[in-house]
Amino acid sequence: MSNDRNRINFFSFLAFLALGTLVARVAYLQLWEGEFYTDYAGKQAKGVMESTRGRGYILDVKGEPLALNKKSASLYVFAGEINDRKGFVLKLKKAGLHLSKDVVTRILKNDSFVWLERNIDIDRAEKIQKQVPNVEYLLEEQRLYPERKLAASVIGFTGVDNKGLGGLEYRYEKILQGHKLRLLSLKDNRGKRIVFEDTRKEKAIDTYLYLTIDKYLQGLTEEILREDTAGFMAKRGIAVAMDAYTGDILFAASSGGFDPNEFGKYSKSEWKNYSAGFLFEPGSIFKPVLFSLLMDKKNLNIREMVNCENGRFSLYGHVIRDVHPYKILTARQVLMKSSNIGTVKLSDKVSKNEFYKFMKDAGFGQKTGVSGLGEEEGILREAKHWSGLSKPSISIGQEVMVTPLQMVRFYSAIANGGRLINPKIVSKVENGGDTYRPKFEAKRIFSENTAKALQSLLRDAVTDGTGVNARSSYVEISGKTGTGQRIDSDTGTYSKSNYVASFAGMFPADNPRIAMVVLYSSPKKSIYGGSTAAYTFSKLAEQVSMHLGIKRSYVYESLPAS
Structure with a gap:
């Protein structure tokens, strides 16, 4: 009986000692070595891109949406984990991806994170992921312009990283930009890669840019200008109207135009x-x-x-x-x-x-x-x-x-x-x-x-x-x-x-x-x-x-x- 009690006391002592050692170790790592391990994790995640979420909406004077967000997928790969890189590139091309020379070079010569294609349909991303091993995708947000050409030269457009490149999207980038989320990449003790999103800063959309433009009048004016420009055999028609007492622009239209959802397909002269x-x-x-x-x-x-x-x-x-x-x-x-x-x-x-x-x-x-x-x-x-x-x-x-x-x-x-x-x-x-x-x-x-x-x-x-x-x-x-x-x-x-x-x-x-x-x-x-x-x-x-x-x-x- 006495021996049993001594044995229990001995193992209890060992347990408390182990617990105390663990607490001391955690405290040490947190207080004295925390910066080191943060840097280490950051180095492991080096080359991993940021994703932007919750970009502010652009609305017309009545609150009708002119620029929104939609879910999309962006394909990526960690090039260092591919054994046959040339074969990997061929598989991507067979799967229908249009790879730029820069992307191909990064796949062949770098070991880090590489974006393959940004902002594609989620269904398509899932299909490619099944066809080509090592391909992963991240859910992102892509700008959506529901009215297409309407007021496009006023609203502007964003690039693949969802940053404003023209019009009000560019002018109000700091206000509209939303919040950035990091895609982190770490390896466990077996060398297996773990990829996860840092969603700590994610929040609901709370930014709205209201225009003085009236969607109905803008669209109507653009259509009338296109008809009359053709009728008068003119190069371009332009019309702008303003409330004389408030300065509000009701419409600022021309007979040309472009679809900001596919702005790259149009001449830069149409962006103006x-x-x-x-x-x-x-x-x-x-x-x-x-x-x-x-x-x-x-x-x-x-x-x-x-x-x-x-x-x-x-x-x-x-x-x-x-x-x-x-x-x-x-x-x-x-x-x-x-x-x-x-x-x-x-x-x-x-x-x-x-x-x-x-x-x-x-x-x-x-x-x-x-x-x-x-x-x-x-x-x-x-x-x-x-x-x-x-x-x-x-x-x-x-x-x-x-x-x-x-x-x-x-x-x-x-x-x-x-x-x-x-x-x-x-x-x-x-x-x-x-x-x-x-x-x-x-x-x-x-x-x-x-x-x-x-x-x-x-x-x-x-x-x-x-x-x-x-x-x-x-x-x-x-x-x-x-x-x-x-x-x-x-x-x-x-x-x-x-x-x-x-x-x-x-x-x-x-x-x-x-x-x-x-x-x-x-x-x-x-x-x-x-x-x-x-x-x-x-x-x-x-x-x-x-x-x-x-x-x-x-x-x-x-x-x-x-």
């Missing part, structure tokens, strides 16, 4: 957002810029008589022509009928420095600050670099380069009473329970009285001037036609066959809310904005008015014949 990145000489849609300065600072009398020289006027050895010859017009008629000669003569009332400063204040020659659209700043040379012909040329929209977005912002100022408002395409960002909204920025560039007078002049331009083809039975439209020449890249001079036809305006005319610009690059059916862009403007204005519930009225019993 043309509303913010297309540079052109505006022609006559720029004439209201001079008129706003004259009416605001020089008390222009719109009844003043101007000799328009019967359609031909020589200035500094250059001949200025009107499409239709006029003799005497009032200043009001000069804008209504878009007389180049009359506008040039009226430009004598301001100095070149006054004109330059006003255009600069009106936002030309500089970016509007809109996010993520690859914006161009345009070209507005300083007055000290002007020739004698520059001021009259700029007054009729030559020697200056603008974007459609800059023009729609200026027409918004006419519509809202004289305030230049910075356009925005992001309405709010919800991130982790917090909501952020872009700062509203506006500055006055001319008086409310000037704005009202310009609205009236531009209304006349549609009812009785060059813009009659923009008339609508549903909504009253104010606006201006334009025809600008393109520069011939071979000769460096104005092309005789390449033009930009445009119409810029606002609606409803009696209380403007929406400003819009429509233009066609290199139309063949007609080079004039009044014969092309004006028609499209009218169609879009009707659709926007109906969709937004803007008051409509039956303005005319009949429309002018086309």
Whole structure:
């Protein structure tokens, strides 16, 4: 009995000693050697890639999804564990994988982790895994653009690693990026590889980027532009609309486009957002810029008589022509009928420095600050670099380069009473329970009285001037036609066959809310904005008015014949 008790005590002592030794060892490893083993594990996992999960969603103004995530599979292999590497490559190719030269080189010459193909269907990944030994796959997230081409140049796209490469995806990468998860690779004491995901940081999606874009209007505009671009035999059609009081961009569309789900299949020129990145000489849609300065600072009398020289006027050895010859017009008629000669003569009332400063204040020659659209700043040379012909040329929209977005912002100022408002395409960002909204920025560039007078002049331009083809039975439209020449890249001079036809305006005319610009690059059916862009403007204005519930009225019993 005594011997049994001694034996029990002895083994209890050994057990406590072993336990104490184990605890001491764990404490030692944790406190003094922890960093070493962390580094060791990290070295074993060297070359293993990271996976991104939970990228934020992009939604339209009503919360309709434009960019989401879907589950996908990415195939990988640990090249050092393959015995016959060349045979392995052949098996992969027979299984239908398209391996780049870089991937093949890494399989043949490296011993580390190698991605074989990213973001493929899970069913396909499982099939390949069964066909080719040593192939493994990781479940990842791939960006999904459910509306395909719709607003693609606004939204942008992500690459195989789910990082933004264009548009708002790139601009808001830090906000949208989600969280990174590591794929860890370790070996047990028998040398068998254990692969697992570090999911400690995984969390639900809590980031939402809301746009000002209306999905319905964006899609409708893109479709109308494609139809009319073909009808006018133009190279490209572009349209952008803006709420004149908030700066919200309702749509920023062009007739081209690409599918961001397969962006690599398209030319890079299609990735561009043309509303913010297309540079052109505006022609006559720029004439209201001079008129706003004259009416605001020089008390222009719109009844003043101007000799328009019967359609031909020589200035500094250059001949200025009107499409239709006029003799005497009032200043009001000069804008209504878009007389180049009359506008040039009226430009004598301001100095070149006054004109330059006003255009600069009106936002030309500089970016509007809109996010993520690859914006161009345009070209507005300083007055000290002007020739004698520059001021009259700029007054009729030559020697200056603008974007459609800059023009729609200026027409918004006419519509809202004289305030230049910075356009925005992001309405709010919800991130982790917090909501952020872009700062509203506006500055006055001319008086409310000037704005009202310009609205009236531009209304006349549609009812009785060059813009009659923009008339609508549903909504009253104010606006201006334009025809600008393109520069011939071979000769460096104005092309005789390449033009930009445009119409810029606002609606409803009696209380403007929406400003819009429509233009066609290199139309063949007609080079004039009044014969092309004006028609499209009218169609879009009707659709926007109906969709937004803007008051409509039956303005005319009949429309002018086309």
